[in-house]
Amino acid sequence: ALTIGIVGLPNVGKSTLFNALTKNTVLAANYPFATIEPNVGVVELPDTRLGRLSEIFGSERILPATVSFVDIAGIVKGASEGEGLGNQFLANIREADAIAQVVRGFSDPDVVHVDGEVSPESDLETINTELILADIQTIEKALPRYEKGLKHKTVTPETHSTALEALKVLNDGQLLSASSLDLEPIRELGLLTAKPFIYVFNIDEGVLGDDAKLASLAELVAPAKAVFLDAQTESELIDLDPEEAQELLASLGQEESGLDQLARVGFDTLGLQTYLTAGPKEARAWTIKKGDKAPQAAGVIHTDFERGFIKAEIVSFEDLDAAGSMQDAKAAGKVRMEGKEYVMHDGDVVEFRFNV
Ligand code: GDP
Numbered sequence: 001a002l003t004i005g006i007v008g009l010p011n012v013g014k015s016t017l018f019n020a021l022t023k024n025t026v027l028a029a030n031y032p033f034a035t036i037e038p039n040v041g042v043v044e045l046p047d048t049r050l051g052r053l054s055e056i057f058g059s060e061r062i063l064p065a066t067v068s069f070v071d072i073a074g075i076v077k078g079a080s081e082g083e084g085l086g087n088q089f090l091a092n093i094r095e096a097d098a099i100a101q102v103v104r105g106f107s108d109p110d111v112v113h114v115d116g117e118v119s120p121e122s123d124l125e126t127i128n129t130e131l132i133l134a135d136i137q138t139i140e141k142a143l144p145r146y147e148k149g150l151k152h153k154t155v156t157p158e159t160h161s162t163a164l165e166a167l168k169v170l171n172d173g174q175l176l177s178a179s180s181l182d183l184e185p186i187r188e189l190g191l192l193t194a195k196p197f198i199y200v201f202n203i204d205e206g207v208l209g210d211d212a213k214l215a216s217l218a219e220l221v222a223p224a225k226a227v228f229l230d231a232q233t234e235s236e237l238i239d240l241d242p243e244e245a246q247e248l249l250a251s252l253g254q255e256e257s258g259l260d261q262l263a264r265v266g267f268d269t270l271g272l273q274t275y276l277t278a279g280p281k282e283a284r285a286w287t288i289k290k291g292d293k294a295p296q297a298a299g300v301i302h303t304d305f306e307r308g309f310i311k312a313e314i315v316s317f318e319d320l321d322a323a324g325s326m327q328d329a330k331a332a333g334k335v336r337m338e339g340k341e342y343v344m345h346d347g348d349v350v351e352f353r354f355n356v
């Protein structure tokens with residue numbers, strides 16, 4: 001599964017957030033065959049459509065899609081100098097498909113800030129600088145190998161020139177994700193600033209409703225997405241039953257928890273979408289990439305389904321919801337048979353036909 005790595009300066013609330021993420025883990029109960037590592041937090045993607053499907057089909061249980069977060073480590077200013085960011089850190093962050101950068105916005109004077117004062121702007125700059133420097137080191141280390149390979153024709157001129165162009169972007173102080181450079185030829189380098197970023201501002205409860213303040217923080221990181229939450233509140237919400245949690249959220253003027261928002265933004269940033277299946281046993285959301293075709297979607301359930309794919313019976317959730325039952329949806333002509341070339345839509349309710 002795709003994962004999102006959590007990074008940030010020390011004392012910004014990464015552990016607090018991550019503990020909330022891991023306490024939220026439903027994996028053990030719902031997905032008994034999944035192996036789960038201690039540094040992985042799995043969060044359900046909130047999806048109200050599943051409740052409605054379970055009503056229509058009389059499903060016994062609901063299985064939402066999930067998003068996985070990996071606790072990577074703190075970065076300190078100057079980490080890329082001397083010893084560098086640390087091999088374990090780099091290995092972990094390279095494996096992540098996207099990065100969630102936690103930025104401190106809470107003001108608690110009892111919690112020391114590593115650089116002396118709470119400033120989201122300078123924290124963002126510190127982290128970005130360290131990640132940029134790490135990428136510069138990676139490319140500079142690879143260049144002699146690329147130059148040699150160029151002579152022996154084991155490396156393409158394109159790879160070499162992309163590396164040089166990327167180096168220029170980084171030396172200008174820019175993240176690679178902010179440039180229009182096609183990085184495919186140097187994908188193997190696992191460059192950190194080429195990954196999609198989410199910014200998680202850990203702010204005081206009282207600031208959650210301050211739209212002007214939130215907009216100014218969002219602007220600091222645009223076009224990347226920002227999520228605003230209070231990590232301490234999130235860790236308290238997790239211990240409440242759903243009704244109490246809803247009350248606490250309402251008292252803060254919030255409609256959904258920060259973790260729910262994080263799951264949603266994370267899912268989207270990873271380029272994922274869901275399709276749905278439902279029956280008497282379960283109503284379930286399955287994770288696919290945006291743009292996936294029907295056979296690939298079938299393959300997420302079982303590889304045999306992809307190999308033996310014949311066709312898919314599909315109705316959009318909205319049409320099924322409006323019709324109220326599969327039978328009525330069919331009668332209304334809303335249920336379609338789709339073949340191998342069909343590109344899946346988010347919220348398609350599907351039954352696959354296949355040979356085994
Ligand atoms: P990490 O070093 O980034 O993992 O930060 P921690 O999660 O360990 O948090 C550092 C300190 O800040 C701890 O004492 C937390 O209790 C506190 N802290 C974390 N999040 C919040 C928050 O949202 N509000 C306040 N007031 N304190 C927080």
